[in-house]
Amino acid sequence: MQMGQLIVFTGPSGVGKGTLLRSLLARHPELELSISVTTRAPREGEIEGRHYYFVNQEQFQGLIATGQLLEWAEFAGNYYGTPRTPVEEMIAEGKLVVLEIELEGARQVRETFPGALQLFILPPSPEELERRIRVRGQDSEEAIARRLHRAQVEIAAADEFDIAIVNDDFDRALEAIETALFAAVS
Ligand SMILES: Nc1ncnc2c1ncn2[C@@H]1O[C@H](COP(=O)(O)OP(=O)(O)OP(=O)(O)O)[C@@H](O)[C@H]1O
Numbered sequence: 001m002q003m004g005q006l007i008v009f010t011g012p013s014g015v016g017k018g019t020l021l022r023s024l025l026a027r028h029p030e031l032e033l034s035i036s037v038t039t040r041a042p043r044e045g046e047i048e049g050r051h052y053y054f055v056n057q058e059q060f061q062g063l064i065a066t067g068q069l070l071e072w073a074e075f076a077g078n079y080y081g082t083p084r085t086p087v088e089e090m091i092a093e094g095k096l097v098v099l100e101i102e103l104e105g106a107r108q109v110r111e112t113f114p115g116a117l118q119l120f121i122l123p124p125s126p127e128e129l130e131r132r133i134r135v136r137g138q139d140s141e142e143a144i145a146r147r148l149h150r151a152q153v154e155i156a157a158a159d160e161f162d163i164a165i166v167n168d169d170f171d172r173a174l175e176a177i178e179t180a181l182f183a184a185v186s
């Protein structure tokens with residue numbers, strides 16, 4: 001059986017990665033999304049095991065110590081990581097596995113999986129990024145400030161990625177992602 005492929009989506013918080021991925025996964029059931037572990041508190045409507053596995057700090061440190069995370073990072077005051085075993089199993093089964101992760105995690109994956117396809121999603125402007133985070137209405141003022149500060153660092157690193165796509169018009173961005181992704185993996 002042919003080995004699968006890892007596909008990494010990165011971009012500043014609020015740029016629309018999750019929304020784009022939901023549409024992409026609905027249109028392409030052959031894609032598998034990795035479910036991350038986080039110490040962040042669940043947002044309203046988030047479901048354990050579907051959006052994230054929610055753990056406390058001690059549990060997260062245990063996962064790091066026992067090598068159970070493929071990558072991990074601290075982001076805006078919380079920890080996030082990718083469970084290793086499910087991803088490795090899906091790749092061995094020949095699947096296309098999608099990670100939605102921030103910059104530091106993407107850099108770790110670049111080292112350990114040099115064959116991974118890395119896509120970066122850019123906002124049309126900093127103002128529109130802030131508007132989207134606020135419209136989502138899920139973050140405190142402090143969290144918004146941290147995320148916007150981190151966004152500047154992430155956007156400055158867009159050139160490190162294989163492909164950068166601006167999420168301005170949603171349908172156009174989705175099409176550009178599909179084209180880039182399936183050209184790379186076929
Ligand atoms: N092209 C677009 N035009 C306008 N609004 C958009 C567009 N794409 C996404 N949005 C909106 O932007 C908000 C943030 O999107 P989303 O939660 O998917 O971002 P994200 O990058 O996954 O953020 P995070 O990394 O924090 O999880 C949502 O309200 C979403 O509906």
Ligand SMILES: Nc1nc2c(ncn2[C@@H]2O[C@H](COP(=O)(O)O)[C@@H](O)[C@H]2O)c(=O)[nH]1
Binds near residue numbers: 040071073
């Ligand atoms: N390095 C990792 N980053 C991750 C992972 N799962 C999600 N993320 C990124 O964290 C921020 C914030 O997410 P939010 O759900 O609190 O808005 C965002 O950029 C995600 O892409 C992970 O496993 N590893």
